[in-house]
Amino acid sequence: MKIHEYQAKELFKKYKVPTLENGVATTVQGIEEHAARLGYPVAVKAQIHAGGRGKGGGVKIAKTAEEVTAAAEAILGMTLVTKQTGPEGRLVKTVLVEQGVAIKKELYLSIIPDRATATITIVASQDGGMDIEDVAEKTPERIIKVPISTITGIQGYHLRRVMFGLELEKPVMKEFGAVLKNLYNLFVDYDCSMVEINPLVITAEDKIIALDAKVDIDSNALFRHPDVVAMHDPNEDDPIEAEAAKFNLNYINLDGNVGNMVNGAGLAMATMDIIKQAGAEPANFLDVGGGANAEMVENGFRLILSDDKVKGILINIFGGILRCDILAQGVVQAAKKVALSVPVVVRMEGTNVEEGRRILSESGLKLINAKDLSDAAKKVAEIVA
Numbered sequence: 001m002k003i004h005e006y007q008a009k010e011l012f013k014k015y016k017v018p019t020l021e022n023g024v025a026t027t028v029q030g031i032e033e034h035a036a037r038l039g040y041p042v043a044v045k046a047q048i049h050a051g052g053r054g055k056g057g058g059v060k061i062a063k064t065a066e067e068v069t070a071a072a073e074a075i076l077g078m079t080l081v082t083k084q085t086g087p088e089g090r091l092v093k094t095v096l097v098e099q100g101v102a103i104k105k106e107l108y109l110s111i112i113p114d115r116a117t118a119t120i121t122i123v124a125s126q127d128g129g130m131d132i133e134d135v136a137e138k139t140p141e142r143i144i145k146v147p148i149s150t151i152t153g154i155q156g157y158h159l160r161r162v163m164f165g166l167e168l169e170k171p172v173m174k175e176f177g178a179v180l181k182n183l184y185n186l187f188v189d190y191d192c193s194m195v196e197i198n199p200l201v202i203t204a205e206d207k208i209i210a211l212d213a214k215v216d217i218d219s220n221a222l223f224r225h226p227d228v229v230a231m232h233d234p235n236e237d238d239p240i241e242a243e244a245a246k247f248n249l250n251y252i253n254l255d256g257n258v259g260n261m262v263n264g265a266g267l268a269m270a271t272m273d274i275i276k277q278a279g280a281e282p283a284n285f286l287d288v289g290g291g292a293n294a295e296m297v298e299n300g301f302r303l304i305l306s307d308d309k310v311k312g313i314l315i316n317i318f319g320g321i322l323r324c325d326i327l328a329q330g331v332v333q334a335a336k337k338v339a340l341s342v343p344v345v346v347r348m349e350g351t352n353v354e355e356g357r358r359i360l361s362e363s364g365l366k367l368i369n370a371k372d373l374s375d376a377a378k379k380v381a382e383i384v385a
Helices: 005-014 028-038 065-075 132-138 156-165 170-189 219-224 239-246 265-277 294-305 324-337 353-361 373-384
Strands: 022-025 042-046 059-062 095-099 103-114 119-125 143-149 192-203 208-210 214-217 250-253 258-262 284-287 312-319 344-350 367-370
Touching: 005 022, 005 170, 005 214, 022 028, 028 042, 028 065, 028 095, 042 065, 059 065, 065 095, 103 132, 103 170, 119 132, 119 156, 119 170, 132 143, 143 156, 156 170, 170 192, 170 208, 214 219, 239 250, 239 294, 258 265, 258 294, 258 373, 265 284, 265 312, 265 373, 284 294, 294 324, 312 324, 312 373, 324 344, 324 353, 324 367, 344 353, 344 373, 353 367, 367 373
Parallel strands: 258 284, 258 312, 312 344, 344 367
Antiparallel strands: 022 095, 042 059, 042 095, 103 119, 103 192, 119 143, 192 208, 192 214, 250 284
């Protein structure tokens, strides 16, 4: 689960990671009042769940009351488009107003899990304020990676490796080490999948300040963190994904035109791969689970058909827990209820598969049997071509 910058900074304060004085507002008047309280200059920052806000015009520095008003009117209510939002962008409903600061140096700092080494890894660079992907591509030698065993936790030598790699001056080393250790503890305590500060700045007075804050928390661990659950912003949810969550369906919206419904996450990933290999593009990831019933299939159809881009649907089911004839009955029943308007290719394997195929073929609906997964991908790709 992602949270906003201002919410992430609330967690930072809890763990003594220094941030600037700020205020959050949803109106131009509120932004003006926070700026007057903080004193000029201030940064006016759009709050959406995406990076690259500055490049998209979502972050502005204001040195006077007039500039604050202009920035507030420009940012609040804008559709902010960045690399991470896609061309549709995100509507800005909340703004963070933050105190200005004199910057001496900008650094990049993040903590992420590295599944390849089963460690928690610190990633740091002297090139703060830049997209870390660009740094990795152009100057990979300027990125420091320090893996930490989850058994031993963070140690002094981990801190020193990062500090020496960043070529920090002695006056800031002690404070930086404390900040990094606290950030690691936050990462572990809150079951994070990412903590990122870009930039982490050294001020003219040699103080460490988190100028930005991104925190992503493992959704499977949210039952342990009711304070984070309370931070959920429904305005940032994809509407179809939010609807799917009501029915306990695992749905992720994508950009293609082939809707797909699968029982099992691994099988769903393989299905999307083979759709692409056939020359088409998946419109979604939808895992209805091993125990899918007619109601879940019906809800799955509704979700897929609510996407105007969908021109065809591929159902890929392995009948293990769920028998193929029961599934076929559910598909027919659901297709009739939702007034199915696009062709559906069905690939089934497993218990009672022949009976399931018979039910589909005799349904009188636009339900096309496929003999195997390759055949199913080919048929649905031809439909949407």
